[in-house]
Every structure is written in structure tokens, then in C-alpha cells.
Amino acid sequence: MSLSPLPPGSTIGILGGGQLGRMLSQAAARLGFNVVILDPEENCPAGRVSQGQLVAAYDDATALTVLGRVAQAVTFEFENVPAASVERLVEGGATVSPGPKALAAAQDRVEEKTFLNGVGATTVDFVPVDSLDDLVAGLGKLGLPALLKTRREGYDGKGQVWVRAASEAADAWNAIGGRPAVLEARAAFVRELSVIAARGRDGSVAVYPLGENVHEGGVLRTTVAPAAVDAGTAARAVEIAEAILNGLDYVGVLGVELFDLGGGDLRVNEIAPRVHNTGHWTQDGCACDQFEQHIRAIAGWPLGPTTAHAKVEMTNLLGDEVEQWRELAAEPDARLHLYGKAEARPGRKMGHVNRVKPL
Amino acid sequence: MSLSPLPPGSTIGILGGGQLGRMLSQAAARLGFNVVILDPEENCPAGRVSQGQLVAAYDDATALTVLGRVAQAVTFEFENVPAASVERLVEGGATVSPGPKALAAAQDRVEEKTFLNGVGATTVDFVPVDSLDDLVAGLGKLGLPALLKTRREGYDGKGQVWVRAASEAADAWNAIGGRPAVLEARAAFVRELSVIAARGRDGSVAVYPLGENVHEGGVLRTTVAPAAVDAGTAARAVEIAEAILNGLDYVGVLGVELFDLGGGDLRVNEIAPRVHNTGHWTQDGCACDQFEQHIRAIAGWPLGPTTAHAKVEMTNLLGDEVEQWRELAAEPDARLHLYGKAEARPGRKMGHVNRVKPL
Numbered sequence: 059m060s061l062s063p064l065p066p067g068s069t070i071g072i073l074g075g076g077q078l079g080r081m082l083s084q085a086a087a088r089l090g091f092n093v094v095i096l097d098p099e100e101n102c103p104a105g106r107v108s109q110g111q112l113v114a115a116y117d118d119a120t121a122l123t124v125l126g127r128v129a130q131a132v133t134f135e136f137e138n139v140p141a142a143s144v145e146r147l148v149e150g151g152a153t154v155s156p157g158p159k160a161l162a163a164a165q166d167r168v169e170e171k172t173f174l175n176g177v178g179a180t181t182v183d184f185v186p187v188d189s190l191d192d193l194v195a196g197l198g199k200l201g202l203p204a205l206l207k208t209r210r211e212g213y214d215g216k217g218q219v220w221v222r223a224a225s226e227a228a229d230a231w232n233a234i235g236g237r238p239a240v241l242e243a244r245a246a247f248v249r250e251l252s253v254i255a256a257r258g259r260d261g262s263v264a265v266y267p268l269g270e271n272v273h274e275g276g277v278l279r280t281t282v283a284p285a286a287v288d289a290g291t292a293a294r295a296v297e298i299a300e301a302i303l304n305g306l307d308y309v310g311v312l313g314v315e316l317f318d319l320g321g322g323d324l325r326v327n328e329i330a331p332r333v334h335n336t337g338h339w340t341q342d343g344c345a346c347d348q349f350e351q352h353i354r355a356i357a358g359w360p361l362g363p364t365t366a367h368a369k370v371e372m373t374n375l376l377g378d379e380v381e382q383w384r385e386l387a388a389e390p391d392a393r394l395h396l397y398g399k400a401e402a403r404p405g406r407k408m409g410h411v412n413r414v415k416p417l
Numbered sequence: 418m419s420l421s422p423l424p425p426g427s428t429i430g431i432l433g434g435g436q437l438g439r440m441l442s443q444a445a446a447r448l449g450f451n452v453v454i455l456d457p458e459e460n461c462p463a464g465r466v467s468q469g470q471l472v473a474a475y476d477d478a479t480a481l482t483v484l485g486r487v488a489q490a491v492t493f494e495f496e497n498v499p500a501a502s503v504e505r506l507v508e509g510g511a512t513v514s515p516g517p518k519a520l521a522a523a524q525d526r527v528e529e530k531t532f533l534n535g536v537g538a539t540t541v542d543f544v545p546v547d548s549l550d551d552l553v554a555g556l557g558k559l560g561l562p563a564l565l566k567t568r569r570e571g572y573d574g575k576g577q578v579w580v581r582a583a584s585e586a587a588d589a590w591n592a593i594g595g596r597p598a599v600l601e602a603r604a605a606f607v608r609e610l611s612v613i614a615a616r617g618r619d620g621s622v623a624v625y626p627l628g629e630n631v632h633e634g635g636v637l638r639t640t641v642a643p644a645a646v647d648a649g650t651a652a653r654a655v656e657i658a659e660a661i662l663n664g665l666d667y668v669g670v671l672g673v674e675l676f677d678l679g680g681g682d683l684r685v686n687e688i689a690p691r692v693h694n695t696g697h698w699t700q701d702g703c704a705c706d707q708f709e710q711h712i713r714a715i716a717g718w719p720l721g722p723t724t725a726h727a728k729v730e731m732t733n734l735l736g737d738e739v740e741q742w743r744e745l746a747a748e749p750d751a752r753l754h755l756y757g758k759a760e761a762r763p764g765r766k767m768g769h770v771n772r773v774k775p776l
Contacts, residue, residue, distance in 0.1 A: 063743060063746065065742070066739070066742055066755045066757070066768075067757070067759065080446070083466075084443050084446065084447070084466070087439070087443065087465070087466045087757065088443070088753070088754055088755070089753055089755055090739075090742070090753075090755025090756070090757050090768065091757075092465060092757065101468075106446070106451060106467075106468040107442075107443070107446045107466050107467070107468075108465075108466070109460075109465040109466075342704060345701060345727075345750070345752060345773055346752070354746070359746045360746055360747045362749065363749045363750070367726060367727065368704075368726065380425070380449075383424070383425055383449070384422060387422065387713070387718045387719055388719045390721065390722045391704070391722070393704060393705070394447070394448055394449075395447055396425045396447070396448055396449025397449070398425070398426070398446065398449050398450075398451065400426065409425075409449065414704055
């Protein structure tokens with residue numbers, strides 16, 4: 059991997075053409091890059107703001123070969139990129155960031171938690187579950203209630219179920235399809251925080267102020283940032299982010315969801331090896347937002363500043379909430395970000411609004 | 418013209434696919450609009466960040482008919498749009514903003530100055546020049562030196578020549594090709610200012626803080642904004658902007674270049690019926706930049722806020738100055754905006770940098 063920064067005019071490839079790919083593409087264009095999207099959905103949100111789109115599956119060999127040849131740097135908007143796809147891109151000649159190590163850690167919840175605890179980024183207690191017997195034993199060890207999640211895939215509350223009584227074990231096991239899983243102890247958290255951080259090709263790290271998040275039904279509702287935290291909590295979050303980024307030899311922006319147990323005790327809930335919904339506030343709160351930061355990192359540019367110049371409340375617009383655009387457009391301090399999705403299916407992320415206030 | 422705002426998912430057409438079209442397109446996409454560019458240059462800067470591009474001349478009847486049908490709102494990035502093209506777009510079904518009145522005023526320097534003085538937006542003294550005799554008479558009336566400009570076209574110092582002695586009259590007349598012209602008295606200005614303002618479909622007006630500009634060889638070099646001005650000067654600039662916007666029944670963003678003669682005495686140099694290079698500072702100094710503001714206006718949305726949250730020094734990157742990207746990328750407070758132009762011809766606007774400082 060060359061350490062010289064990618065010059066403007068180069069092409070960046072992005073796997074995934076949803077809202078994250080769209081906002082990454084816009085940031086890349088501002089820095090003078092051309093962008094090509096790979097996404098099976100024709101005319102996807104990111105494709106409509108990019109130079110080109112390859113309409114193909116994420117494991118389509120031809121499309122991956124083409125993308126690897128036209129793009130000098132490739133990244134992705136979702137963590138379930140097939141490992142074989144990354145290999146083919148690299149064979150095509152592209153640098154893929156974040157790399158295989160980060161993807162592997164993020165694709166399997168047991169590997170993820172094992173890695174995290176190994177670098178001192180403590181998670182809640184957990185046990186791997188490969189059978190109903192494992193689950194019953196795990197409930198005995200971790201206590202009730204506990205959260206059963208598939209090891210792979212699943213997002214926004216999908217592929218997971220709470221087990222509130224030992225008698226529910228079999229139902230829970232069936233509910234997740236009897237697939238390899240992980241059982242997590244309940245975190246007695248006082249609130250949910252997250253930290254968005256980036257690592258450059260040169261190993262430098264930049265960390266944004268913490269955000270405080272509210273989820274509903276497993277889906278992010280709001281982020282308020284910078285979150286009101288004491289110095290110890292802020293320092294601990296930076297320590298956690300640095301440990302993860304360095305441990306994965308990471309290049310790009312990473313999102314870390316945290317449980318705040320109070321008194322500066324933070325536990326990592328999960329990591330996302332990409333720009334993150336809880337970092338959307340940076341678009342209107344920071345000079346260099348998470349999207350530009352990610353592009354800077356994967357292009358081998360110096361990282362940008364991460365200080366906040368405003369306090370932001372980010373609210374997701376889910377499903378038909380996007381119909382509020384008319385009222386939101388009239389709110390002077392509300393900055394609208396809409397994703398251009400045609401169909402407002404219930405719960406679908408259609409856009410977000412950043413309400414901006416002085417610090 | 419309907420007064421109901423254009424819903425996200427609608428298509429906006431832009432005539433001209435250079436850097437202004439590119440930044441307008443990105444702003445439109447953030448608000449959920451699709452964008453189609455009309456530009457004769459294939460793969461132009463704006464085309465590469467838009468859903469589509471019609472590669473055709475600005476007076477191509479078929480392309481204009483198509484654009485008028487697919488786009489609910491049409492705007493432009495340059496003022497020399499043929500009047501017949503606007504008519505064809507309107508026939509196709511599109512609303513074109515700013516309208517024909519603004520275009521007519523901006524396309525002819527005599528009409529422009531006559532209009533401006535008529536609404537109280539005072540210019541320097543001038544005389545129309547249709548012959549060498551007119552020019553000689555004009556020099557007698559306005560004194561020396563004086564500036565001879567073609568009535569139509571010309572930008573960035575092109576199509577104009579200073580006349581410093583009566584004996585230069587014939588040469589000057591030949592230099593501009595003996596075309597209909599206007600002779601302007603020299604403005605004894607202490608500095609050049611500009612004001613960027615917008616008017617919505619409902620007649621509401623929003624004015625950004627003044628910028629102080631430095632030109633070199635007729636081309637903008639830097640803008641510093643908000644400019645240090647006394648309350649009287651600021652109020653007079655708002656008065657001028659409002660008079661022009663209302664006088665043209667304008668919809669969209671307008672740039673007004675001003676000569677500051679000192680003591681609150683402002684003279685209008687020229688107006689541009691579009692987003693303006695001296696408004697690029699708003700991208701990093703205001704929550705709602707001039708590009709979003711223009712899209713809001715032409716889409717019939719409420720105008721956004723215009724207060725500055727930072728002090729910005731905008732510097733154009735001309736020709737091979739764009740090669741400074743590597744150093745600029747390493748300046749923490751420098752936000753880079755590159756236009757994706759392949760060829761860095763001397764003097765060509767390749768990008769700009771906004772250096773951001775606390776207010």
C-alpha cells in the first residue's frame with residue numbers, strides 16, 4: 059500500500075449505494091474525486107450523485123474486476139461485504155479500506171467481542187451459542203434477561219431477541235433460526251453514547267466529541283452531540299476508540315456504540331467499520347464531517363479537524379416521517395438531509411434533520 | 418407559477434455544468450432532488466455529480482424540450498442563457514428561475530445600469546457607446562481614465578479595456594471589436610465589496626453578510642467575509658440588494674458587486690443573476706450556503722438563515738495553483754472545494770479554499 063496521497067481526479071469506488079454511499083460520494087466530489095458506485099439496485103441514491111454506477115451483485119466477479127481497475131481506492135457503506143469480493147478488488151489493483159481485518163472482526167459478533175476485550179475495549183459479558191444447550195448454559199451464566207443475537211448479519215434490531223425467562227430459550231433459539239449466535243448479558247446502562255473516530259494511513263487518529271443516542275425498537279431515533287460528559291468519560295471514549303483503530307490497523311472512519319454504565323464506566327456495544335448514523339450530526343456541527351474524514355483517510359490524506367462549532371440534535375426521518383419536509387424546511391435552524399429514496403416503506407431511513415444550536 | 422413548494426423527489430434542471438452547476442447540484446441532492454444538467458461538454462464537472470446530463474448546445478431545441486419535460490424547476494449557472502432557450506423550457510412545462518426579466522437586465526450592461534439607477538441602486542456614471550464618436554464624446558463627459566466594456570457578454574475582465582488618454586480611443590474601440598458598448602467613469606473606491614442575497618417565490622428576501630473582495634487582472638482572488646463594515650454600510654447594502662431583487666421580481670440567489678467609495682457610499686459595479694464566486698465563503702461560514710439557498714428559492718421553499726458562524730477567507734485556485742491541494746489538505750482550518758476539471762489551463766478556476774476562523 060503506497061503512502062502517497064491519492065490526487066484529486068482519481069476515482070473512488072464505493073460498495074453500496076444507499077444514503078451512506080450517497081453522502082460519501084458527495085464528500086469525495088467536493089475534494090475533486092470521481093466516484094463509481096457498485097450496487098444491485100438501479101438508480102440507487104448514491105448512483106444518482108456519482109459519475110457512474112455498476113449495477114451488479116456485491117459478489118459479481120466482472121463488476122468487481124471492473125471496479126478494481128477504474129478505482130484507485132475502494133471503500134464500502136456496509137460491513138457485510140463478502141471477503142471474496144475484497145480479494146477480487148485487490149487483485150484488480152485497488153486499495154480497499156478499511157481492510158480485511160476490520161471486516162472480519164465486524165462480521166462476526168463473537169470475533170468482534172473477543173477482539174474488543176483483547177485490546178481493552180471492554181464489552182458486556184457474553185457467551186458464544188451454537189446450540190440450544192449452549193443457550194441454556196449461557197442463560198445460567200449471564201442471568202436474565204439476556205440478549206440473543208446471530209453471530210453474523212443483522213442490523214437495526216434485526217436478527218436478535220431478548221430472552222426474559224429460561225422457559226423462553228427454545229422459542230428464542232428458533233426465532234433467530236437456530237443459527238450460530240452470541241448471548242449477551244444485559245447492560246445496566248444509564249444512557250447510550252457513541253464515538254466516531256478515524257485513523258489515517260499514517261496511523262494518526264482523530265476522534266469526534268461523543269454523541270448521546272436514543273434508539274427505538276433497535277433503530278436510532280436521535281443523536282445529541284457533543285454529549286454532556288465529564289472529562290473522565292470523554293477520555294475513556296478516546297482511549298477505547300484508539301485501542302480499536304490501532305488494534306485493527308484501521309484506515310477510515312469507525313463508529314463505536316457505547317453503553318454508559320455511569321461513573322466513567324463505558325462498555326462497547328458494537329462497532330461499525332464505516333461512517334455511522336450517529337455521526338451524521340458532524341455534517342452541521344463540524345468543519346470536516348465524518349464523510350469527508352472517511353474519504354481523507356482512505357485517500358491517504360491528512361485527517362481533518364474534529365472539534366464541534368455547534369450543538370446538533372440529529373433526528374432520523376423514518377418511513378412517512380419524511381413527509382414532514384415541508385414543516386422542517388420552514389424551521390430556520392433545521393438542516394435537512396434527504397436520501398432521494400422513492401418508496402417510504404415503514405421504518406425505512408428516508409433522511410435526517412440536524413437541528414443546530416450554539417455550543 | 419404555482420406557489421406550492423416543489424416536493425423532494427422532483428427533478429431540477431440546470432443550464433451549465435461547471436463548478437457553479439456542480440455545487441448547486443450537490444445542494445439540490447441534499448434536499449432530496451434529482452438533478453439533470455444541460456451542457457455541451459461531455460462528462461462536465463456538474464454532470465459527474467448529477468443523475469443525468471444532456472450533452473447539447475444551450476440552444477438545442479430537442480434538449481431544451483426534454484429538459485423542460487423532465488424538470489419541474491430549471492435554473493442556470495451563467496447569465497448568458499439565450500432568451501429563446503428560456504421560452505422553450507417554459508413551453509416544455511418547466512418554471513425557469515430567475516426569470517426572463519432578470520436575464521434581460523443582466524445580459525446588457527446599458528439595460529442593467531439603467532435598471533439599477535432606476536431602483537436607487539446607484540452605479541458609477543456611464544454613457545452608452547455605439548460608435549467611435551460616442552466614445553470620444555463619452556470620454557469628454559466622464560473624464561479619464563474610463564472603462565470601455567461591450568454591452569453584452571464578457572466576464573472575468575474579458576471584453577473590456579481601460580482608456581487612459583483621448584488618443585487611445587480608436588485603439589480601445591477596435592480592441593472590443595467595435596461592438597455596442599458602455600463607457601464607465603472610474604470609481605474612486607477604497608475597496609470592493611459584494612453582497613449575496615436571495616428572494617423566494619413568496620417575495621421574502623434574505624441577505625448574507627458582506628464580503629470584501631480582491632480582484633487581480635479582472636479575476637476574483639479572495640473574499641473575506643463577513644467584511645468589517647460599519648452599520649450604515651451594511652444597511653445600505655441590504656437596501657440595494659432588496660431594491661434589485663424586488664425590482665426584478667427575482668427568484669433565486671443574486672450576487673451584487675459593489676464599489677465602496679467610503680463613508681457608506683456604495684455604487685453597484687455589476688450584478689450576477691446566479692450564485693456567485695464571492696458567495697463561496699458561505700459553504701463553510703453559514704448553516705445554509707448560497708447553493709442551498711438558491712435551490713430553496715427556485716423550489717419555492719422558505720429561505721434559510723444567512724447569519725455567519727465563522728469568519729472565512731475564500732481564495733480561488735487558478736490554473737496550476739490547484740497543485741497546492743497537498744499542502745492545503747494538511748492545513749487544519751482549510752476546507753478544500755475542487756471542481757473536478759481535468760485540464761488546469763492558466764487562469765482557469767479549478768477550485769477554491771475556505772480558510773475558517775472563529776468570528
